[in-house]
Each structure stands twice: as C-alpha cells, then as structure tokens.
Amino acid sequence: MKSIILQGKILNSLTLLIAILGTMIGLQLPLQAGTDQLLFDREAMKDPGSLIVKLQDTRAPVSEFIASQLSEDMQWVLFGYNGVSTPSAQQQEVLLSDLNRLLQGDSLYDAQRFANIELSEQTQALIAENQKGGEALVRLNRCLLADVYPYELASLSEQQSSTASKGIETCRENLRQIKRALDEYRAANADGDPQWLSDLSPEYLDAKFLLCPADTTAGVPGVLTEDASDPTLPCRYLYEIRPSEKEAQQMLWTQEGDMTPIVRCEHHRLNLSLGGKLYRNGPQRDIYNSNKMGFSALADVVRDLHKQHGKAFLKTQxxxxxxxxxxxxxxxxxxxxxxxxxxxxxxxxxxxxQLGKDFLKTPMGVDIFKQAFSQVGSQIKEQLQVQLESQLGAEFLKSEEGRDILEQLSVLLSADVLSVH
Incomplete structure (x- = not known):
C-alpha cells in the first residue's frame, strides 16, 4: 500500500515537473524563434567585402571595437582579404557566424563609441529601454550594426532586390577593371596617374567599363558632381584625382592613407580606394561619405546653399x-x-x-626646425590662396560673402602665425 502511495506521489511530482518544464519550454520557444528571426542570414549581408574592408580599417571607433571582438578565424579573414575580390563562401560563413555571435552577446552600445553614428528612431527607442538581455537586446544589436554599416548589412525591415544586387556586382566588376587599368597605366608611365579615366581607353581599358549599370543617361552628362565630368568619353565614375583636385587629394593621402577614394560610383556609393580596395559609403567616418576637404568642400557648401535658397541667400545675414x-x-x-x-x-x-633623430631635441635643432617651417610659410599662403580662388572663383571672392571668408583666413594666412605653429 505504501509503495502504491509512494508511486502515486512520484507520478504526481513527475507530472508537475513535466507541466512546469512544458510551461518553461512554451515560454522559451517563442523567444528562441523570435531571436532566430533577428539573426543575419546570407541575404542580409548585402556587401560582405565592403564590411570586411571597414573592419580592417580600425581607425573608426566602432569598427575597432567590433574587430576586437571577432574570433581567431575571422581575424585571419581580415588579415588575408585583399579588399577587391568577392569574399569566398568560407570567408562569408565565418563573418556571418561572428556577426550572429555578437548579436546574441552583450550590448554593443556605448555612447562614446557611437557618438558620430546617425542612429535610427527604432535604435534610439531600444537604447532608451535599456534592455539587459533576451530578444530585445538581440534586436538592439542588430539595429546598431545596420545603422553603422547601412550599405553592408540589411536592417530588419529592409528587402534587397535581386536587380539591385546584380547592378552593384556589375559596378563592382567595372571598378575592378578600372583598378587593373590604372595599375597597368602607372607601370607604363613611371607611376604617373592619368588626368582622366578616359585616358585609359582604349589601350588599357574598354570604354564600356566607364558606365555604371544604374545610370540611365549612358554616361552623359556624366557624374553628379558639378564640373567633374570626363571631357573625352561618356563616364559615370567620379575621378577624384582629376587635374583640378589632384593637389588637394595628394595632401589628403598623407592624412587618410590608402583608404582615400580615388574613383567613386555616386549611384551605388561604391568607392575604389588609393590602396585598391572597394568599399561602400557609411556614416562612421567622414572618409566613408566624402573625401573632399578644405576649399573643395567649402565650394560644395556654397553650391548647396545656392540650390536650396537661391544665390541671393548668401547676401543675407x-x-x-x-x-x-x-x-x-x-x-x-x-x-x-x-x-x-x-x-x-x-x-x-x-x-x-639628415642630422639624426635626437638633433631636434637640441636648441640648435629647434631653431633650425622653426626656420625651415617659417621659410615654407609663404608657399603655404600662396597655395591656400590659389585653391581658394580655383574652387570659389575670383568674382565670388570680390563679393561681401567672399570677403567674409578672406577675413576669416587672414590670421591663418599670415606668415607670423605659420612660423610659430
């Protein structure tokens, strides 16, 4: 009798345990299913090659952090990827696995790390909720990565059409061909660059590679950037080292290195860099959006203000x-x-x-350095004035708004300031 009662108690306990487990599983299954739906798949990796290039460029705080969290296998991918070919299936699988591991880990958000990132309203709302785990945290991490790499990773609501994917792959191949042609041109011309991309055709490049498939104008009038169209052949790619820009670009190279874009597709936001890498634009660093600087960028501001408000606007307060x-x-x-x-x-x-590394630490070395810097001060002044006039025009500089700029620059253009920099 006692054994029967004991068996009954055990069965009741097992039944209760099974019921509890069933309830727990019932609660967890929807969460797991929901979490799975938030993970990246192959289609969500819109441009894995561009993403790998950006993770190689760890000067960006977000990329630096994410790269530090990657697996050893992914570190080898970063080390070995050449930046121009399509990543292999194995490389993409390693990247996908690491991305999904990051999604399911701790929060990727840090205010300082994401200070220069334009976050979507959905992402900001999730940050405000301060989620510590579960599906909401996975969703937040997914949104953060999509905001950081909008051209490389699809957002949760985004659908990429096969037509768009095909178009960018054709464009990518065009830029590969342009890179090859540039390399061959430089090898044959003492490392010199062509003045325009049309100089590559027909000897080094078939002219068809100068046309982006997304361009409906067949390369005429050319690029969207004003006064930058190729003068010889229909060309839909923006050449950043054309004659009017080359001097400024060479200065930029010393600051930004081999990630500086030299050829751009303005339709696909796809760039061929000085180092021969292909990557998309993005919000995390200025270099991913525009490599214009100085007076060239200021000229764009003037043109934008003219377009938005009319030329008379700049004469207003x-x-x-x-x-x-x-x-x-x-x-x-x-x-x-x-x-x-x-x-x-x-x-x-x-x-x-010429004089040794320690020489600059001596009083004589300091004096020589100051003298050398002072001597080139006048050259800097001339260079700045030439760039200012070439970008904004002599007539513009005679206007009140032009004189405003000259007044702002007057201190910087003085030899005294340059000599004591």
Whole structure:
C-alpha cells in the first residue's frame, strides 16, 4: 500500500515537473524563434567585402571595437582579404557566424563609441529601454550594426532586390577593371596617374567599363558632381584625382592613407580606394561619405546653399552666417590644422634623416626646425590662396560673402602665425 502511495506521489511530482518544464519550454520557444528571426542570414549581408574592408580599417571607433571582438578565424579573414575580390563562401560563413555571435552577446552600445553614428528612431527607442538581455537586446544589436554599416548589412525591415544586387556586382566588376587599368597605366608611365579615366581607353581599358549599370543617361552628362565630368568619353565614375583636385587629394593621402577614394560610383556609393580596395559609403567616418576637404568642400557648401535658397541667400545675414560657420568648421578647424601637422611631420622627418633623430631635441635643432617651417610659410599662403580662388572663383571672392571668408583666413594666412605653429 505504501509503495502504491509512494508511486502515486512520484507520478504526481513527475507530472508537475513535466507541466512546469512544458510551461518553461512554451515560454522559451517563442523567444528562441523570435531571436532566430533577428539573426543575419546570407541575404542580409548585402556587401560582405565592403564590411570586411571597414573592419580592417580600425581607425573608426566602432569598427575597432567590433574587430576586437571577432574570433581567431575571422581575424585571419581580415588579415588575408585583399579588399577587391568577392569574399569566398568560407570567408562569408565565418563573418556571418561572428556577426550572429555578437548579436546574441552583450550590448554593443556605448555612447562614446557611437557618438558620430546617425542612429535610427527604432535604435534610439531600444537604447532608451535599456534592455539587459533576451530578444530585445538581440534586436538592439542588430539595429546598431545596420545603422553603422547601412550599405553592408540589411536592417530588419529592409528587402534587397535581386536587380539591385546584380547592378552593384556589375559596378563592382567595372571598378575592378578600372583598378587593373590604372595599375597597368602607372607601370607604363613611371607611376604617373592619368588626368582622366578616359585616358585609359582604349589601350588599357574598354570604354564600356566607364558606365555604371544604374545610370540611365549612358554616361552623359556624366557624374553628379558639378564640373567633374570626363571631357573625352561618356563616364559615370567620379575621378577624384582629376587635374583640378589632384593637389588637394595628394595632401589628403598623407592624412587618410590608402583608404582615400580615388574613383567613386555616386549611384551605388561604391568607392575604389588609393590602396585598391572597394568599399561602400557609411556614416562612421567622414572618409566613408566624402573625401573632399578644405576649399573643395567649402565650394560644395556654397553650391548647396545656392540650390536650396537661391544665390541671393548668401547676401543675407543668415546666409553669410551659415557660410562663416562652414568656413570655421571646414577650413579653420579641419583643413589648415591637418595641413600644418602634415607639413610639420614632413619637415621633422627630413631634418632627422639628415642630422639624426635626437638633433631636434637640441636648441640648435629647434631653431633650425622653426626656420625651415617659417621659410615654407609663404608657399603655404600662396597655395591656400590659389585653391581658394580655383574652387570659389575670383568674382565670388570680390563679393561681401567672399570677403567674409578672406577675413576669416587672414590670421591663418599670415606668415607670423605659420612660423610659430
């Protein structure tokens, strides 16, 4: 009798345990299913090659952090990827696995790390909820990565058409062919660059590779950027080292290195870099959006203000104030300091090469360095003035708004300031 009662109690306990487990499983299964739906799949990786290139470029805080969290296998992928070919199926599988592992881990969000990222409203709402785990945290991490790499990773609501995918692959192949042609041209011309991409055809490149499949105008009038169309052949790719821009671009190379774009597709936001890598634009660093700097960028601001408000707007107080703010940001705070820093490093390098590394630490070395820097001050002044006039025009500089810019630059263009930088 006792054994029967004991068996009954055990059965009741087992029944209760099974019921509890069933309830727990019932609660967990929808969560697991929901979590699975939030993970990346192959289709969600819109441009794995571009993503790998950006993870290689760890100067960006977000990419630096994510790269540090990757597996050893993925580190080898970063080390071995050449930046121009389509990643192999194995490389993509490793990347996909690591991305999904990151989604299911701790929160990727850090205010400082994402300070320069334009976050979507959905992402901001999820951050405000301060989720610590579960499906909501996976969703937040997915949204964060899609905001950081909008051209590489699909958002949860995004659908990529096969037509769009095919178009960008054709464009990518065009840029590969342009890279090959540039390499061959440089090899045959003492490392010199062509003035225009049309100079590559027909000897080094079939002209058909100058046309993006997304362009409905067949390369005429050419690129979207004003005054940048190829003068010889229909061409839909923006050549950043054309004659009017080459000097400024060479200065940019010393600051941004081999990630500086030299050929751009403005339709697909696809770039061929100085180092021969292909990557898409993105919000995490200025270089992924535009490699224009200094007076070239300021000229774009002037054109944009003209288009939005009309040419008379710049003569108003509000227009002149906006232009002053743009000059302050693009020229005073960004362009000139970078240029002077690059120049200072170059002079120091030359002095060290001739007189030894420790020489600059001596009083005589300091004096020589100051003298050398002062001597090139007038050259810097001339260069800035030439660029200012070439980008904005002599007539513009005679206007009140043009004189505003000259007034802002007057201190920076003085030899005294340059000599004591």
């Amino acid at each position: 509000a227009g002149r104030q906006q232009l002053k703010q743009a000059t302050e940001k693009l020229i005073i705070k960004q362009f000139v300091p970078k240029m002077l820093d690059a120049l200072e490093k170059e002079i120091a390098s030359q002095v060290e090469a």
